[in-house]
Structures are given as structure tokens and as C-alpha cells.
Amino acid sequence: MSTDDRSLGVVLLVHTALERAGQVAHHWARNGCPVVIHVDRRVPRESCQAFMRAFADYPAVRFSRRLRCEWGRWSIVRATQIASELMLASFPDVRHVFLASGSCLPLRPIDDLRTYLGERPETNFIESASTEDVPWTVGGLDKERFTLRFPFSWKRQRRLFDGYVKLQRRIGYCRTIPEGILPHMGSQWWCLTRQTLSAILESPRRKEYDRYFRRVWIPDESYFQTLARIHSRNIESRSLTLTKFDYQGKPHVFYDDHLQLLRRSDCFVARKIWPKADRLYQTFLRKSSGSRRTGEPDTNKIDRIFSDAVARRTRGRPGLYMHSRFPNEGWENGLTCAPYSVFEGFGDLFQNFEAWLSRITGIRVHGHLFAPDEAEFEGGQSVYCGGLSSHPATRDRNPGQFLASLIWNMRGERQAFQYGPDDTPEIGWFMAKDPNAQISVISGAWAVSLFHSNLDFSTIRKIAALRQKAEAAHLEILRSPHTKARVRIWTMAEFMETPMDNLQMLIDEMLPRSSLRFSEAPRLASLSGFGKFLQNLKNHGMHPYLVGNFPPDNAFPGHPWPAGRPYLVK
Amino acid sequence: MGFARELKTAYLLRWKRRRLLFRALRKRHELRAVRNRTSCIGKRDILLFSTVRNEAVRLPHFLTYYRRLGVDHFLFVDNGSDDGTHEYLAGQEDVSLWTSEHSYRQSRFGMDWLTWLQIRFGHGHWCVTVDADEILIYPFHDSRPLSELTAWLDMQRQQSFGAIMIDMYPKGRLSENAYTPGDDPFEGLCWYDAGNYVWTYQQKIRNPSAQGGARARAFFAHIPRRAPTMSKKPLVKWNRRYAYLNSTHSVLPRRLNDVHDQSGRLTSGILLHSKFLPSVIERSRVEKERKEHFAVSSIYDDYYDAVIADPVLWTEDSVRYSGWRQFEDLGLMSRGGWA
Numbered sequence: 035m036s037t038d039d040r041s042l043g044v045v046l047l048v049h050t051a052l053e054r055a056g057q058v059a060h061h062w063a064r065n066g067c068p069v070v071i072h073v074d075r076r077v078p079r080e081s082c083q084a085f086m087r088a089f090a091d092y093p094a095v096r097f098s099r100r101l102r103c104e105w106g107r108w109s110i111v112r113a114t115q116i117a118s119e120l121m122l123a124s125f126p127d128v129r130h131v132f133l134a135s136g137s138c139l140p141l142r143p144i145d146d147l148r149t150y151l152g153e154r155p156e157t158n159f160i161e162s163a164s165t166e167d168v169p170w171t172v173g174g175l176d177k178e179r180f181t182l183r184f185p186f187s188w189k190r191q192r193r194l195f196d197g198y199v200k201l202q203r204r205i206g207y208c209r210t211i212p213e214g215i216l217p218h219m220g221s222q223w224w225c226l227t228r229q230t231l232s233a234i235l236e237s238p239r240r241k242e243y244d245r246y247f248r249r250v251w252i253p254d255e256s257y258f259q260t261l262a263r264i265h266s267r268n269i270e271s272r273s274l275t276l277t278k279f280d281y282q283g284k285p286h287v288f289y290d291d292h293l294q295l296l297r298r299s300d301c302f303v304a305r306k307i308w309p310k311a312d313r314l315y316q317t318f319l320r321k322s323s324g325s326r327r328t329g330e331p332d333t334n335k336i337d338r339i340f341s342d343a344v345a346r347r348t349r350g351r352p353g354l355y356m357h358s359r360f361p362n363e364g365w366e367n368g369l370t371c372a373p374y375s376v377f378e379g380f381g382d383l384f385q386n387f388e389a390w391l392s393r394i395t396g397i398r399v400h401g402h403l404f405a406p407d408e409a410e411f412e413g414g415q416s417v418y419c420g421g422l423s424s425h426p427a428t429r430d431r432n433p434g435q436f437l438a439s440l441i442w443n444m445r446g447e448r449q450a451f452q453y454g455p456d457d458t459p460e461i462g463w464f465m466a467k468d469p470n471a472q473i474s475v476i477s478g479a480w481a482v483s484l485f486h487s488n489l490d491f492s493t494i495r496k497i498a499a500l501r502q503k504a505e506a507a508h509l510e511i512l513r514s515p516h517t518k519a520r521v522r523i524w525t526m527a528e529f530m531e532t533p534m535d536n537l538q539m540l541i542d543e544m545l546p547r548s549s550l551r552f553s554e555a556p557r558l559a560s561l562s563g564f565g566k567f568l569q570n571l572k573n574h575g576m577h578p579y580l581v582g583n584f585p586p587d588n589a590f591p592g593h594p595w596p597a598g599r600p601y602l603v604k
Numbered sequence: 605m606g607f608a609r610e611l612k613t614a615y616l617l618r619w620k621r622r623r624l625l626f627r628a629l630r631k632r633h634e635l636r637a638v639r640n641r642t643s644c645i646g647k648r649d650i651l652l653f654s655t656v657r658n659e660a661v662r663l664p665h666f667l668t669y670y671r672r673l674g675v676d677h678f679l680f681v682d683n684g685s686d687d688g689t690h691e692y693l694a695g696q697e698d699v700s701l702w703t704s705e706h707s708y709r710q711s712r713f714g715m716d717w718l719t720w721l722q723i724r725f726g727h728g729h730w731c732v733t734v735d736a737d738e739i740l741i742y743p744f745h746d747s748r749p750l751s752e753l754t755a756w757l758d759m760q761r762q763q764s765f766g767a768i769m770i771d772m773y774p775k776g777r778l779s780e781n782a783y784t785p786g787d788d789p790f791e792g793l794c795w796y797d798a799g800n801y802v803w804t805y806q807q808k809i810r811n812p813s814a815q816g817g818a819r820a821r822a823f824f825a826h827i828p829r830r831a832p833t834m835s836k837k838p839l840v841k842w843n844r845r846y847a848y849l850n851s852t853h854s855v856l857p858r859r860l861n862d863v864h865d866q867s868g869r870l871t872s873g874i875l876l877h878s879k880f881l882p883s884v885i886e887r888s889r890v891e892k893e894r895k896e897h898f899a900v901s902s903i904y905d906d907y908y909d910a911v912i913a914d915p916v917l918w919t920e921d922s923v924r925y926s927g928w929r930q931f932e933d934l935g936l937m938s939r940g941g942w943a
Contacts, residue, residue: 284759289748343941346938346939346941347869356869417920418921420797420800427827431829
């Protein structure tokens, strides 16, 4: 096809950024498209005349009667009608009319578009969806656009606008929609065939329709969209103009950094383009390089980027606290960003539990993260990933955020740590409410380390009482109905009945997809004389009930481990 | 009760703000105009306000950077510089300069002077208020000028923009990092702490406030509450009735502190902090004597001593700066709905 082919006409609505609009109009005209330009009446006369003079050499560029256009109101449709009539009357060769604005930018050679339309001579490209079925609009006014009256400007008379809508709703006002009309909505930017467009403009009922749409809200998104349905069966309900909207329904602006994205999209036209996007204008308004592609637009990637933006704006990244997102308590959408494991009592019962766990599972194993004198990071580091300080004062400033930061900083790697009755108690509730926490408790195991300690019995008794109290309070939290963590609690006696099975179960739960069978068990602390030790505590009035029913003679029935020696599974 | 208390807080804050404005009005006599080029400020210009003292080293890069970002006019208050800052600024075409010999501390760390200038010149403009060692980074700052960010914020009906300040430091000792004025300071100061920020919500003024970063880790681990606040609101669509409350950490009226969302994320930014250029050592010596920087200066003597000792702030877990997308990945700032 050559530039003599005048089958594609462009109606251009220009409001602002005249210079850019002029460049785009030149581009259309240079590539053989008849162009009818409507310049908003609000543009000062001098700038408009200068703008028009620039097209003196282009016989195929016409200017239509200027109206004062206001967003969301009838004047835009009226301007489109006038310009379209001029187009159809002045350029009899035109078969498709393309509606564009001054901030639309053709991305592919105009010849591509002409070829594309030439192969589909009867097709109308206009996004047109029934309001019955599609909840597209943001802000609530969808069906009501057609059944209420909107005499006030949304931009200038917002209060009157809102008030009048409310009033009509209250008295139950409902406009009658003209017979035979089924309201449809869609993108303002269409490409119609001469046949359809002239049918709309020359319809015998046009006066009636115009009168009705004059009071519809945002008629530019519904007038042609609705009437095209009446006059044509051949409708492709999509716009050839790429437009993206943010979560409030306002159009996104394309910048220079979108260049590659736009180029790969294979869309014909995109809007809105930032007027100062020099690179975009330079790249896409270059004289068409003969490379003709016939491909359909592919907007997948662009769609994803912009729907990501909406998601980012409306939903948070779980477990992240930052400047632009600070949820109220209880609304966090995840307290932490990844699962982690908390072991309570295991370090007392097994001598080398941490080393064993990290060797068996390969995950990051910390010591007592909330120990009173230091956060025991893996490897005894004093500063951990992300710059977390092990100083207890820093940690206890806000234990929950400390833990959330730690999990966030190491995202992608599973972490585990120990917790016990001596540790910062405030973190208890945080972990309990966190669905990412896997908490396993052997209650009363703290008695084992006391049993091995070299302290006076009176001191031991005192410490045991404190620990038991702290642990009881902690267990109460874990058993509360508000707990969302995965919690497993054994008394020490219960745990000792089938220790290997219990450990295996925990590992399976931690690493669900690996069918890891461990061949080496952690080394159990020596328990000979432990029963007597407990009895002794009882005799001093301190019943260590959290340990469970530990036999006093130490002949533990299910006890499979000869103390001090590693246990091997055959 | 909740409602009544809210009402009372709102009322008290209103008076607080009026007091601040009145204070600025009184302190205007402490300012002397050196170069007043404010007549060339256009209606939609973006303005930058800053109080400086002996910043000749940083200013060349500072001005270049913010000019490229699209700041149209700079309004500086020079608080008794003796290193050529004064002459340098007076010679710049797009800078208006005032000078004051009065106490920095008693003018709320320069805020009273700036508030006065903002009353006079900031009304209706988007205003950047930063120190000379703060470089504003926002999503797409390398391809979209500040005016596009403010256009986006306008469209979102967001009147202020939040940024967290990040202490940048070199790999070795502070003194080993050579710096030539005019260069990008973050070629040498390219390391930072990525994940040790603690957020507190100041209910009364609706302000999310952060502490953390290298200084908190290295100097304030034992007294985290004393660590410097890192959250700021450096960009505000100004009105002559507004006033910064506590440096630029918070603003009144308090709705301007609402730069965060409950569920999703708004657009936010970063202030790269070039405090730890080699000059900080000498400066700390001076400031320790001058006692002009903190409300209760004596608490910070240890901090000054630690900086004077020329420490290594770098650790194995420091992150090397590689652009704004990295900050976004790390969750330190967000594009929000801006794509």
C-alpha cells in the first residue's frame, strides 16, 4: 500500500500540549491519512491560529468547528460528531475513521494499521460492554450513569454533582432509557467503519438519542459504544488504542522508561504519553522504516506491569513494614513474610540440638534469639543480615519487628531458633498470632539444664519456680483461641515416650517436600538421677508439673537412648 | 471518650502549629537577605529549602543533582559558614540566599528560619526541604523528573511524600574514603544497612517514624530510643499555614504525615545521607564543642567521640548500593501505584 491510499481517516481531539499534538498530526498526515482536528475552544486563539498555520501545506488536514470541551460531559461527544461529519463529507475515500487524542502516539508504522484494517474492511473496533454484566467503573456510578441526570460538572461543581446524585437516589428518580437502547460502555477511543459511523450520525432517531445522552455521565464512553451496537453486527469489542488505568480509574501516563515495553507490545496507538517524553516521540514518530509486521497487538507484558502496580497500591507485601505501608495491629496481612520454626525445650533436652538440626536440614539455625543477654544469631555473629544488631536493648525495643525484619532479610531461606522461659516474653503473642510460625514445645525441659547446673539447690528451686511460671504463661498464650501459629506442645514425659517419631514429624512438617529420614539423632542430655531431682523439687514444695509424669525411679519406660551416646536408626 | 480525646488533640495541635508559625514570624528578624532572586520564581516551580553551615564540599554535587531532578529555585539560609559556602551560593543564578548568625539550636535547628521563608515563598508550590547531606531518590528518578512525581502525587491527592533516610558509609575507615567536591559522594559511600529499621506509629500526630540504619547499629545499640529518627517528609505541597514540627520528620497539620497506607503501599522515596564523608570527623569535633545539634547535647558526647575515633561502619552484611530498584526490592521504598 502507498501513501495515496486514503482509506484511513483520523479524527484528532486536541486539548493541551499543542506542540506534541501537532507533531502527531503531522505524522498521521505525512503517512497519507486525512486528518480532522478539533482544537478545544479553551485553547487561546493566538496559539490555535499558530497551530493551524503549521498545516497550511497539508490539504488533507482540516479543522472542525471549535467547542469548549469538558471532561465527562456531552461537549466531547458533540465535538467528535462534528469532526466525524466533516471527515465523512470531505474525504469520500475514507473507509475507517480512527478517533485519537493529541496525547495518543502511534507506535507502529501507519501502513501496518492500514493493512490491518484493510484486511478487516467491515470490522468496527470499539470496546463496548454491557453495563449489566461488567463491573468496570471505579467509584460506583456504572448503571446509574444512564438512569440519573448529570447537569453539573464533576470537576467544577463537585458538591452540586454529588448532592444532586444523592438527591436523585433518595427520591428514587430513574430516567427512561430510549426504546431499543441497551447501555454499553467502553474506551473512548474507537475505530469505526464509514458505514457504521454514518449510520450513527444520520440515524433518524439521532435527535432523541442526543437529547438522552446529553445528560448521561461521561457520554464519550457510552454514546458511540451503545449506538454502534444498534447499527452494526460486526463489532470487535476492543480498542486499538492502548490505555492503562490506575486503581482509581485515572489513566496512567507513559514515560521514556516505557519505551521497550511499548515497542514490544505491538500496539498500534498508545495513550497517554507524557508531553516531555522526548525519546518516545523521537522513536515512534520517525519516518516509517518499511518493516511491516502484521502481528496482533500483544499487551500481556504491559498488562502485567500495570496490574502489578494496582496490586502494589492496594495490597501489601506481607511481613514488611515501611514508610508507605504501616498496617494497624490486626490488619497486617501476614506478620512475617515466610515460615519459620521455633523450638522450645529442645536445646535443654539435647546437647547438640542446633548443630544437629542445621546439619540434618540445611536451614539457618539460631540459638536463643531472645535470650536476656544477647540475640544468639547463627554462628554467634554480633551483626546479622540486614544490619540487625544482637544487642538485647535494640532487639527488645520492638521484638515483633525485630523478628519480622529477620525473617524478611533472610527471605528465601528457612530459619529456626530456640526459645525458652528466660527469654523476652513479649514476643510470645507475636509468634502465636503469626500463621508462619511453627512452634514446638517440650514443656518442663528447662528442668534438665537446671539439673545439670552447678548451683545451690535453693537457687535452683527459685529459678525453677520462675521458669515454670513464665512457661505456664507462655503456654496459655499458645493455647488461646487467637493463636494462628502451628503449635505442638508435649510435656517432657510425653515427648520422651517416642522422641524419634516426634522429631521426625517436626522435620517432615518443616520440610514437607523432602522425604528426609535422618540417620543420626541429636545427643540426649544425661538423665540419670533426673527423676530424683524432680522428686527433690517436689519435696521442697515446688511441683514441676510442666515436666509431666516423670517416673521418680528414673526407669523411664519408652526411653530408648542410652544417655550420652548417639542413637542410630538401622 | 476516644472521640473527645481526638478532638482535644486536634485542637492542641492546631495551637501548636500556630505557635510554630508565630515563632517563625518573630525569628524573621534574624535573617538577612544576601541575594533575593525570588522574583524569578514561576507559578508552578518546585522550590528547595535548606539551612547550611560549612557545606562547600557537598554543595556542588547537591546543586547539580537537584537541578537535574527539576528543582527550579533554591532558597538557602547560611548559618555562619566560613569555608566559602556563602560566596559559592551567592554566585549561583537560581539560588536566593539569606544569612543568620543566630543560634541554630534556638531556631529549632534552622526550622524557624525555613518556616518563615516557606510562609513567604512556598505557598502553593511543591517544596523540597532537605539538608545539604541529603539526596532524594524516588522511583524512576533516573528517567522522570520531580515535576512528574508531583503531578502523580497531585493526581493521587497526596500532598506530602515520605522518604526514609539511609546512612551511607564507605567500606574502610571513614577517613580513608577520598572525596573531591563535585563528585557523586555515593561512589565512595556506597554501603548501607538494609534491614534493621524499626517503625513506630506516633498516634498523636499520625506519623510513622523509623529508627535504624548504620548509626543506630554502631552507636546506639544500647540505647535504641536515642538513635536518630530516619523517616522524613522532604516533599510537601506547601501552604503558608503549614509548619514542620520536628526537623522534617513530621509536619503539621498532621494529615500531611499520612504518607502510608493500611493495606497497600503509597509511593515513597529514600534520602541518601552523605554524612559520613571524611569531613565528618573534623566536623564532629567542632559540633561536640558547639552543642548546637541536639536538644540534650550531653547525651550525644559518646556518639561524637565514636565518630571522631574514625570507625569502620562496614560489616559483612552491608549492602552495596546499586540504584533505586534495589531499594524497592529490599522493601525500603515503593512505587506504589505509579508504574
